Amino acid sequence: MIELEDIWRTYQLGDTTLHALAGIDETIQDGEHVAIMGPSGSGKSTLLNIIGLLDRPTRGTYRLDGRAVGGLDDDALAAIRRRGIGYVFQSYHLIERLDARGNVELPLILDGVAPRERRGRVEAALEAVGLAERADHRPSELSGGQRQRVAIARATILNPRVILADEPTGNLDSSSGEQVLALLEGFRARGLTLILVTHDPAVARRAERVIILRDGRVVRRMPGREL
């Protein structure tokens, strides 16, 4: 369960104070499928980064499974992230030196999975995003959408309990986008929580609940089908 209580994220630029998030109160239950929408610059990625333990709020409390994470040090946060949270970044953050297979395999290696088991799981993950034939391409040898799909395969390979995806279909044609959404939604059958940031109403409509941000605040909440 994700509980956000009066969350602020403030930046200081010279003598200007910028509130990327300005008082977010939100609870997301286990197994929920939530979409976050809002104008460019409204705070969506910032919110996802805080939920994903990649950033700390300036003010407010974040309880993950009932436990306040604000008091934990970076190593403790990293441990929770590695096992429990899969993150598909808006700008992918793939490792240039590794090919698609190497990028997707990395979480398994860090998790101590044996080589033989790794091989099968990586092949399956690449297959599921339609990249079996690009396994040995490095990010620079892949198209934009192919990099996005590598990021998705990497984020989901440890079967994390929470998947955070920041504009996962932004660079995908409708058919690759459909394949990716079906994959992400398929994980929910195992009780996984899926939180997507998207600009695409067609993607948001598939969520149970849509949260709309504007200027760092939640301005509307609605069921996906009402979009």
Add this chain to the structure above:
Amino acid sequence: MIELEDIWRTYQLGDTTLHALAGIDETIQDGEHVAIMGPSGSGKSTLLNIIGLLDRPTRGTYRLDGRAVGGLDDDALAAIRRRGIGYVFQSYHLIERLDARGNVELPLILDGVAPRERRGRVEAALEAVGLAERADHRPSELSGGQRQRVAIARATILNPRVILADEPTGNLDSSSGEQVLALLEGFRARGLTLILVTHDPAVARRAERVIILRDGRVVRRMPGREL
């Protein structure tokens, strides 16, 4: 005028030969508004890179304004590019060390424009993409869509005769996307050629002509309104 004659772009990966483009024949007239669509990995960015003189075909002839560019050296290509072609990249390629203002100003500096004139033109360009209040933010201090808009402002500031945009609205909400498309289409009033790669049919529909790629080939051409 852009004339592509039997254009191939081939990559060698070990003993595999991959054709990113496999025989493209296409002519784009001055002032045309063209959208390029197609599945992830179908060759759209590769085609745009060749049109934009950032890449050379493995085979075939590219005539720009009647002149075959294949014989030109890198300096000559760079000179044509700098003045005549504005490119909005799928992954932006902004300079991290410079803020939004600095990134947008760079083409003007390279073109020898005086400081006083530069200031006004940069302010206007940032205003036009809704980023006047983010002028002193570096790319890492901007949202994904804000970076995309900086890339657009930078690509258009020299009023190039051809604008190439690779998924310019991919990270934008509908209202920022609308603002950007209106800006890009506004340039056409001066006779500029606009070539957009997009996955969004709503964006492609606004073009006069849509070219659909699949596996490195053109498989369909149609008027935008038929989408």
